[in-house]
Amino acid sequence: MPSVFARLYTGTGAFDVVGRRKTWYVAFGVLVLVCILSIAIRGFNLGIDFTGGTQIQFPTSGTTTPVDVESVRAVYERAVGEEPAAVQVAGTGAAQSVQIRSETLDAAQLVTLKDALFAEFAPVGPDGTPTQTAISDSAVSGSWGDQITRQAVIALAVFLVLVTVFLAFYFERSMAIAALVALVHDVVVTAGIYSIIGFEVTPSTVIGLLTILGFSLYDTVVVFDKVKENTRGLLGLSRRTYAEAANLALNQTLMRSINTSLIAVLPVLGLLVIGVGVLGVGTLADLALVQMVGIIAGAVSSLLLATPLLVDLKLRDPKVREQAERVRMRRLRAAAPGAGDPDVGDPGVGEPGVGDDAVLATELRKEKALTAASGVPSRPGKAPAQRPQANRPTGRRRT
């Protein structure tokens, strides 16, 4: 048996995911429960967009007085007469800045504060001279976050409906259901992780959460596509059960799933590192963090939750159960001495089935016709030379 990595790489892993589905269900059930409990009890750490407030930010580079949290606090208290909610220095190098967050300040307080900050620190603008316009501020009413959340919930609902329609057309019903369950899981778990760890929730986070849905489905689509291919015409054969075929598809797409998720995570990782490292907190970091969590949840659920669920849903179909029974009987007979059945001689390897090859052939013919129609006539002699070689590996006799 090759190493785990080699098995991963070549897709011959024979990791029994579907067989252990009870374990996954329990694990996911506990996870989702914990998440829901945390959301219900702990709630979220909502940013100022939801609670309302004022945020002031100015660059620290080029200031006349060294900027530290304490001195900024002092200036704030002198100017406003109250304590700021939070002061932090974020980012690095030339892009380092100070962020002050507070209750909603009225315009007079804002003017006084900006004056005081400018008098104390004199931050420089882009042209290198001190200017009061180097101080950024944003004021948000508490209703802003509500509005965004409301729209996000509407978007979520609409998306779910559209996706259900899409999946119902593209896949079968049970696949659509399984994909949707995985989707809901991803949203709940991502939200739950935010609640448990206490990451700040901003409008960017809420939106990022919605784009996760796309990713989550993307992963599931990739796996289910292979399941679909592996199970085509399955009911007419008694080589393997639906569960085995699905598990095989899972193994074959395992590297693909890992790769797609990894490649999706890499840029997000860059976004997160740079977003936090250079700018400190903000839109970039918020979007990146939620995507990171969501992509990972999406990848895991598409493998360990969606496919097992699909198998269980399928097993409710009497025809699938009958077929599984036939497979079992056949294996029993095969196990009897001397009765080797060639049909089971090849366990654990892909069998796209006859129908799939026919479809593929049609597609290839179509494509060939298309290019032939749009192109100059191919050089005679070349194509026939390729043919035998190309044909051989299918190993299929045409009769």
Add this chain to the structure above:
Amino acid sequence: MATTPGQIRPWRYLASFVGVIAVLYSLVFFTGDGAITPKLGIDLQGGTRVTLEARTETGAQAPRDQLLQAQAIIQQRVDGLGVGGSEVVLDGNNLTITVPGDDGEQARSLGQTAQLRIREVVGGPVAAAPAPATAPAVPSDPAAPAEVAPADPADPAAPTGTPQGAGLPVVETDVAPVAQTTPLTAPTPGPTPEPTPAPDAPAADIPDAPADPELAAAIDEARALRQSTDPAVQQQALATLDCTANDPLRGYDDPTLPLVACDVDGTAKYVLAPILLEGTEIAGAQAQPAQGGIGTVVSVQFTTSGAATWGAYTSANIGKNAAFVLDGEVVSAPRINSAIYGDTRIEGQFTPEEAQDLAGILRYGSLPLSFTSSEAQTVSATLGLASLQAGLIAGGVGLLLVFLYCLAYYRVLGLLTILSLILSGAVVYAVLVLLGRWIGFTLDLAGVAGFIVAIGITADSFVIFFERLKDEMREGRTFRSAVPRAWVRARRTILAADAVSFLASVVLYVLAVGQVKGFAFTLGLSTVLDLVVVFLVTHPLVALASNNKVFGSSKFSGLGSAARMGAEHKKATAAASGRRVSTTKGA
């Protein structure tokens, strides 16, 4: 079997991609203003963004026509700031005001509802002049239409004209017709409070003093002088009021007290009685041709209660003047010719445009809706620049990581991925510039994040294709024969996966509010362009590579172990089931 690989014509696809690039970039370089940078949002270039949320009593969607009217009015006010590139975008119930650069602070007060009030004219008009009001009555403002004869300053109550037009009761304006230029109030000067939630029914209460102490002091002073009930003080105010200076009382006058005010052109000054009617009592106003066919009149409809008040007042005050005051400035002060209980016509020597403007002010001088500022953000140019740089660096790092991973994992095939990604970036950039030009699409920080996230989606398409290739090779095919089969199967998955991503982006774009739109837009855009690149570049390149020795060699392609497996498997199956090779397909 009709599997004939290598039969697509890669060069054709590549040529059409080159065509696409050529068309896009010639559009970029040779159309429009030739600016080859995308439009940047204020969080990337610095500026002020204010989101105003229309408030309706039920919380329902505000009527669209009212939103559009409000948008037009606020756009006018924004233009009054004189900052280039400012815009007002209507998005659902929200109006988003964007003012680039450092001068946008004033934009925060633009959503304030201007107060239209009707007051009785008790003194004036006195011609305003730069010097205190001893100068002769010469209109100093060139904007004042020349054909308008100012009323006799000595005796405003004396009828100076004959009523025109029979039939409808009319008031006649022979003073201070509205000027054509900027009929709406300019923003309050200086730092102003962010718009406090406007009352749903603007009652005649005293506006809150602004928060800026200097301005508040100026207002107190102006109120003491110009809103005095003492006639002597009023006369003094009338004499000293300088109509060319900024008026601190603009929008802050106390409706229950008299007011000494200028007209909107700064050409005349009035002493006005306490408020007679609120602008909200005006139900409608239209400019229409005068009955005699000469000139234009403005017809005004009042609400039921407004009509009652107006009727009682006009019947008792025939021959006097009433002033329509917008934020403390007289926009029109017509003389009352008869008691009017129904529709009122204001006649005067209006040009059609002036009449339209006046009608507009009377209708919407108060914004048709009340707005609350749900988000107000000023980003300094420094921070904007830092954000832009951070976004670009993040994108660069993301790309680099993906490059490295692809190279490590797919070896030379990784090169194709990198090439495709770069070409994809080139297309995206051109489309971005063009969209900025055509539909005013602005790239903001969230949009940058969308592109970065989309790098993953673009690269994913290659992964699906390459992993498919591996599948085929594992079943014992050569690289060359695997390409077309892998493509046909991968194509379906890529299309489905991209469709899902695109669906998510579209839903987000349509339904999300605020800056999120940028994220959804760039994500969706990248998804579509990803398909273009995968179909026109990646697949043809791989097809070409399959005929190439270096790419085909198992050593470089990163598909070596899959190929070895395929070979081993073939051998094994051949040996094991020698007599019936055909029944088991190569695995």
